Amino acid sequence: MNVEKRFEIVRTFVAVTISLLIGFAIILFASDEPLSTLYYFIISPSTKMRYLGNVVELAIPLIFSGLATSILFQTGLFNLGSEGVFYFSGLLASIIGIKFSLSFIFHPILAILIGSLFGMIVMLLIGFFKAKWNASELVISLMFNSIFFGIGAYILNFYFRDPNVSGVYSFKMNESVFLNKIIPGTRIHTGLIIALLTVFLVYLFLYRTRWGYEIRMTGLNKRFGKYTGMNTTKVILIASILAGAIAGMGGAVEIIGMYDRFKWSALPGLGFDGALIAMLAKNKPKNVIFAALFLAYIRIGADLMARMTDIPSEMVYILQAIIILFISGKKFLEGYKEKSLLKEVKNNE
């Protein structure tokens, strides 16, 4: 293995380890029963089939959002629009679920397609602004998140809200739209298969096709892309559309896989988690699966901990923040990299 790969792995590993250690330290100080708290946080998610199921259920939307964000990051776009797309595509999917009644397989497919289509349009718009006017994709995507949440909340409240339940929930969806549960004793649904298949297809696209090559080279060095004669506008648009499709798919799958009504009263946060996962996964599709599982695991662990002990689940956000800090801090462990590079340069000569 070469220096670069080793360095990235070491860096991610050290960042995760340090944040976990800090998490332990916080638990030791804040908890009256630190040992059992640690047990619930770290061990308990793997003790029951149901808990493991929870981890995988949570990982499914995270895989979608992580994948979408990875594609954007690989293109060099800091676009966080997956969040709004997730929310609104979820709402669209639930509307399809409420309004239509189709034979079993076509209904979820229609819901997912509509969600994807919406994601594609939104991301295409953001990508267009970026490519055409060099507008900051970060600012636009964040504003779009608020806009779509506002529109979505309006539509939900005035057209699809079920007055017979107390929360701001939609009517019940027709059962034909639901994704099938595939593992007994858990709520793991066919969305998992769709997610894994998407990972594989995205991997093929990014690493085995000329369009993926253009996306990755443009992301690594835009000037190199230009120099080799790539049309960088086209590259940005293709990557945006693809990411939008995946984020939209994620929102739809989450709603028809896990809920019977549309229940999100705020932005679900799953899109933003995509950024964390993309960072952990170094934007590599197959790493996204592991990063999503890791994040899901500590989230479920934190949930169990909050239910069983005196430490609230928000503790997990401290860990997340520390991981992001270390991984995005370019200088973190840079000295180590420099030394290995120096050695390598000397060895090669």
Add this chain to the structure above:
Amino acid sequence: MDNYILELKNIMKLYNNGVVANKKVNFELKEGEIHAIVGENGAGKSTLMKILFGMEQPTSGEIFFKGKKTNIEGSDKAIEMGIGMVHQHFMLVPSFTIAQNMILGMEPKKGISIDYNKATDMIKDLIKVYNLKVDPNMKTEDLSVGMKQKVEILKALLRGAKILILDEPTAVLTPQETDELFVQLKKLKENGHTIIFISHKLREVKSICDRVTVIKKGLTMGTYNVSDMTEQEISNIMIGRDVVLKYDKRKNEKGEALLKVENLSYKGIEGNYILKDINFTLNRGNILGIAGIEGNGQRELISIITGNKKNYEGNVFLGEKSIQKLSIGEIKNYGMSYIPEDRMTDGVAKEAFIMENLIGNRYKSSELNNGLLFDMNKINKLSEELVSSYDVVCKDIEQKVESLSGGNIQKIVVARECSIDPEVLIAEQPTRGVDVGAAHFIHEEIIKLRDDKTAVLLVSADLNEAMELSDSLIVMFEGKIVAYFEDVKETDEEELGLYMLGIKRQSEEEIRRAIDEC
């Protein structure tokens, strides 16, 4: 010991990407002198300057300040030590007044608000002492370039600078402003300031500097008293040949014209002509060299020919076709290969694998694709072949390019660009920062292409390279062609040096031959 105020010993600087900018630099500064640092672009001047001002840390070596060993950890430390810097690109806020710009970061306070009266007084005192005429209440954006530079100098003085570093201060000035600057610099010297003057304009060095240190390829070639040296002698040390390269080129008949440049002019942002009336023809089987000190329009010329700049006047024909409407991709498809000057920013994606960098100009070809997907076997095979036939030293083709040495990175660029048998090859400083062995290899590749009937345009600031490789030679100075030699053997290094430094110039008729006789 001498009364050196600042001394650098055996400075080595290795950048993160594996580029060694300074190999071994020694530099001694006497108090109260004007000391020039000369060298070509890429010789390591700016790295040295950044080390002096604390913007970069040397990888190894020692710095002594007034005889005591120190580290200059940052610009603030440098300022504290009395080192001031006048950047080539001014560091001023355009919408601020001169006074606001000057006190930025060291504002005199009255309570919690800034005491502007005191600031203005401070600045007026300073202006009186140094006799630099500026009005502190003027907006900076309204100032001429020369005035802005004065503000930069005052800014450094206000921070108590005793040693002033000026980075190519005359590059942006008119001749009159330059004269004025020199008067001021002499006055500063009389006031006991020490000045480091970075330049490659030898005439200026000769006219105001006391001593000169020559840097070449990251090494100090020596420090000399300016009065003991002629411009010619300094220039020989700066650009003269060190290793004599010799190539046996077989005689080649010139083929048809593949690239024609007609009356090409190009204006910079300030509206001045960076290129003016460039005419030449590039023929099949011929290497046309463009010699010249860097910054005389070569970069812009290549930018236009490769399709990166469009707003030019005149015409460039690739074969029969004007490139005005062609995209970079279309120009490449015609069969133009390009070895760019800056391999790290343009030539490679350094975080990508060797393999991925090698296929940059043919990833769309049906050879390497199998329907929708890449044919990985063929890509791997091609990469392995290129790596071995171009002698790239690496572990495997899935190594990131950034972990290779400069010479090997350049070989990857050369391998990619030369292995498609291009019609036209543009080679821009193809062996800059590359070790002798790799340079030799690259030169032979270029000659091989010429023998195989490629038309080669070679831009080189390295005289040795330009003379040994080229069949014909053009010299550029200040955006114009000042000399053309149909056969490079008509001339010699000394004569070229005079053309390159603008001391000599051919007649219009002689230069016109570049397009007529080709």
